[in-house]
Amino acid sequence: MFLSRRAVGHFVGVFGPWLGQNRYHYIDQVRPSEFITVDGNEAAARIAYRLSEVIAIYPITPASPMGELADEWSHGGQPNLWGVVPDVIEMQSEGGAAGALHGSLQAGALTTTFTSSQGLLLMLPNMFKIAGELTPAVIHVAARSIATHALSIFGDHSDVMAARQTGFAMLASSSVQEAHDMALVSHLATLESRVPFLHFFDGFRTSHEVAKIEVIDDDAMRRVVDENLISAHRLRSLNPNRPVLRGTAQNPDVFFQAREAANPYYDLVPRIVASAMERLGAETGRQYGLFDYHGAPDAETVMVIMGSGAGAAIEAVDRLVERGEKVGLVVVRLYRPFDVGAFLVALPVTASRLAVMDRTKEPGAVGDPLYLDVVTALAEGGRAAQVFAGRYGLSSKEFTPAMVAGVFDELARHDTRRHFTVGIFDDVSHRSIEVDRDWWHEPEDVTRAVFYGLGSDGTVGANKNSVKIIGEETSLYAQGYFVYDSKKSGSRTVSHLRVSPREILSTYLIEEADFVAVHQFDFLDGESALEVAGPGARVLINSPYPIDRLWGRIPTRAQAQIIDKKLEVWAIDAQAIARDLGLGGRVNTVLQTCFFHLTDFLDTEQAAAAIKRFIRKSYGKRGEAVVRRNEEAVDRALAGLFRLEVGEPSGPPVDLPVVPDGAPDFVKRITAMMMAGRGDLLPVSALPVDGTFPTGTAKWEKRSIAEEIPIWDPSICIDCARCALACPHAAIRIKAFDPALDTPEEFAWKESATKDLEGWRIVVQVAPDDCTGCGVCVDVCPAKSKEMVKHKAINMLPKLDHLERERRNWNYFLEIPEIDRSELKVASVKGSQFLQPLFEFSGACAGCGETPYLKLLTQMLGDRVVVANATGCSSIYGANLPTTPWTTDASGRGPAWSNSLFEDNAEFGLGMRMALEAQRKDATLLVTALAPELGGLAGEILDVIENLDRSDLDGLVSRQRELVARLKERLATLEGTLPRRLEAVADTLVETSVWIVGGDGWAYDIGFGGLDHVLASGRNVNILVLDTEVYSNTGGQASKATPRSAIAKFASGGKGTGKKDLGQIAMSYGNVYVAQIAMGANQTQTVKAFDEAEAHQGVSLIIAYSPCIAHGIDMTTQMTHQKEAADSGYWPLYRYDPAREVVGDPGLRLDSRTPSIPFSEFAKKEARFAMLARANPERAAELSAAAQQDIDNRWHLYEQMVHIHRTAEYTEEEP
């Protein structure tokens, strides 16, 4: 942490006696500064952008915003420090970005990039090269966990630690201000030293924390940037006028020496960085050292730490020093090259016991990296001290002052563990130290506010603005940090805001708030948002109830909290005001006004004026209507705000179990803890050792987020099953049952009108607590009442009016036995929908375009599917804890699922297929070897293996299962090694279907090389590309699937190039089954495509049109909208089956008709096209015409292809 001028007073009080000798010293001659309130990403990107000419990036959480901002600035024509608008390019992967970075540097441009986690790992090869060639460059990294037993988007240092060997210098920032300052230091130092820099700060904690910082202006930057160094960089670049050769291959004779030749450059780096820091200090007054010491000058126990944990550590050390403890802290900034001398200077000579804190884990090492460095430094420096290794904060695990105190306590023991962890309870290896969580109370002068909101209600956006308002309109410091859950629909957000007259160092969540805002009334249920409220806290509740009836509506547990903690409760019906103003569910402005009214950072009028200014700033470009309505919301807010009269408790607090008693043990013990937000309390022993979790858990997470749910009217239903097929959440189900079943009176059913199910009864049932209320089912329902056309066979109705009955019906529905699939034509729309989906209740966006395909896949093949899932939306809604939608049938069978990485998914799935084949070969050999013992069974098995009749796959699988069951029974009676070996591989004798699933970012971009290789492999794998035409998971960046004329991030001017025709590339191999499908356009074709893909003995590729909120459409109508995609030729439907070519027919069949509506007609319903037409009509018209041409050309080509034969006709010549 730097010591700002405003912070001086505070520190003088604490450190007065040794302030003079401390590295923190106040410089009077600093220039006036300007404050801005930004997050860490923006703080770093602002510097990087100003000092770069070329920026090559690739989106990855949590670094994506840096690239997006750069793109936004570039698109908006913002120049860099030298008046040139940097050229920002999105690449196909981080490997690509690093390659472009390398090339641009070689050609002499000032170049940068931003990344994180696996992205950084993909850059490593280039980083070695860039460093090896002594090329000045900076990579800004929002440090994030590397995927190991699981992926995590959150922050720790495992990515940057993997880059230690590259030769990049590594500079760490601990706060938003430092992300700004160290960014500049990195750029300055790399130019001078020629050593490339990796500048990093903690993902989310710093990258996404919004804080008030002092900005470095252009003039200051100009003063500290040495133009001669830039010229020197240019002069080293490749230039045919002075040609050189760089990148040679070297032999044993010289490589080694050449590698050592760069040593002097590295030796100079610490001095150069220190000098850059001094220049920064001279300009800004903010003084930094390579290692900064904080604490008692005569400290005996010292913590060494790097990154955002320093904030919490400083707070704790201050408190301990206040109490007379001889403790201190060394904050590491320049981590590589590690300057032993500077470190030893920073460390008080009195220090005898050191706790070195690593935010990474290197299994099997003597210790984690920073620990090893410190031990080595002490040894080399001849300093004797006991050093202990502490690990903390993996994946943004909280790191608090109480934990720091816990570490000092641990070091004060006589039996301090050499290696320990803090922040968790490790009951397995017993490495975790104890922490007294009550040790720390935040300072009185810090106001702490916590807000509970929905993702869709604008709470986070408003709070970001509130932080900015306080930061920019007052002399106060403000900090905002935002926690999201892992769901994309109905997601909850928690905003943590601190306001203080001095710089805020606290880098952890608020545990006790002075102000709590409950923006959704439901959040008073269960654990209750009031848990965080401190005694006497002021509470703001967004209540749908009149003030005089509110108390009785508050759950008893929350009532008890209000009474016990003497909370002052205020309420407003913000929803009503927002609705009245046409602002939908966005209650942000109303509640933000109330927040300022109920706090005293600004007086109410001043706050209202400030909010209005920010409304104009945030929404001004969108139009006056938006500004005006939000301004009216401000004006109307306070009239509806009332203080609640606290009454008597309505009853004793009720604690309902998070999951019902019937849930499996694992779910009750572990999953439920995570669901209740208490996952931090789970001990190490509770967690699987290898990242393996049970499936079938989403059904226990009853989120009940819908306001309206579909209710079935059997009198109109025509048994089409479209509702169930289209439901993205498997919340509308169909079953057929025997008329003999004695159903409850309130349980609706109808006689089957389907010929195949003559005599059966059928039911269409909603899962009321699992439905997201997206309305897709009702939109696709074709059955309308004769008396009232708006009444369909299913209708969206208020959930609360039907909840209890539908809950009972749903539970009864689950008890009805599943129909035997032999009774059904599985490869049909209706037939498939009478089968149990083994993908249910995902947290995907309401109305998601991807999930219906996955659900259908599991209905048709789910009990014998292995899924390789690329990282992306589908891996998040598919496997982000606490629960997973992948589930099992009554026999316990279901999809087995795994995610490797983003870039390798095709290869990952191929590997699975190869493993299954290898084991099947082994099983076949073993069956042969054991034939004498197995008798006739061996022959039966071998016969089924060798004579695969795939025309009836279901029958074949059924037969194989029966044989394997008999085989296992028989093997259980046999002694010896071979029977045991066969038991382990016997299941592979049953057809297993391998599905490689991912989005277009994977298939078209980062994973395309591998995908192409797998397409060419001829192996029996199925590939499902859920094509949303954009990087959906990371927020809508353009991919090579993005169509011409659509806007997307990195294509905000409208994508000027056409979409890659992936299907045609696959077809060019001639032996790949390829289908392009859109469920909403043609359900039958979709079902057939899955059936044919599975039947095809080779590679199958299904490209599935998947509408996404990134298209800017009404997701309720996404299915019916798909028809327009097909009718316009925008998304032609086809199936290419190599089997047809074998018999001499053209392989390609078009399943959609000649385009009948213009592209413009389709496009005007999607904001991704329509917004460009509004923003830039000329360019939109030009691109729209080109997009129409793309469609016409492609259709023209396909029409010809359906008539051509790939195979040449040979005629044997007469001898």
Place this chain on the structure above:
Amino acid sequence: MTVDMTTTYLGFDLASPVMPSASPLTGTIDHVLALVEAGAPAIVLPSLFEEQIEHDAMAVHFGLELGADGFGEAPSGYLPKLNDYNTGPEDYLDLMRRARAEAGVPVIASLNGVSSGGWTLYARVLEDNGVDALELNIYRIAADVEVSSADVEYSYLHLVETVRAAVGVPLAVKVGPYFTAMASMARRLGDAGADGLVLFNRFYQPDIDLSTLGVTPNLTLSSSDELRLVLRWMAILHGRVAPDLAASTGVHEGDDAAKAILAGATVVMMASGLLRHGPHRLTEVQRGLEAWLEENEYQSVAQARGSLSQLSVSDPSAFERANYMKTLTSYVPTW
């Protein structure tokens, strides 16, 4: 003999009484110039719909907010931020400014608002940007069973008064024929500050799609038959109310224009005929009007104006209910 074709509308001296009304055809500068080339003595730009502006802005807003701040990996939402969304009236103002600069004829902006604030806001914006005159295109479906005809009429008059108070440029008011007391309403609109009355506006009417059982908006172009409603009210109002009268709806031929002038129109406005045939149709109608006047030995449009108005005809009841009775009783079935 040369017929004096000039007329004065909203205080502007026009070379001819045949002009384009607000329609998509006046929505581009090229078409505006083509219409002037064809003889348009003034231009009425398409309606600037407050509702559309509001809707577009809110649609952009909701599009940008969709998914924003709800998911940790996509906190900024899913659509990129653009430099400008052009959701305001800027495009319209550009068109207006260009038309004024290049057309050389009076440019009248048509305004359709939904809120009193919106009407005055955009009226002022248009005036500030130099518009020659305004046409308030008022069209409300009185669908609320609690709102009386008096309430509806009051809201119209209040609106005109409010806008009149807000701007100084000439003000025409375009309304539909669906008033119980159209004549009184016309007089009161004049009292409220209307310098001209445009009779009548035509809007989308709902249709039912039998294949989808859905309701679809539909607009069919007018025909000369629809002129008769206009003729009735031109004839009745001419000489009885102060505002200039513009006949709009059903003017397709020179004869139609002649009828409208005879009934009392100050100007005749065309849309459907132009949309169907193109700008040159305006020339044809002007020539047809001129030819008729010449053939019938009228010296000027002014001389012809209102000569067949209710005040001027021998059987004034022909424009009133008796007309209906006569038609009914004289009807002879043909089957």
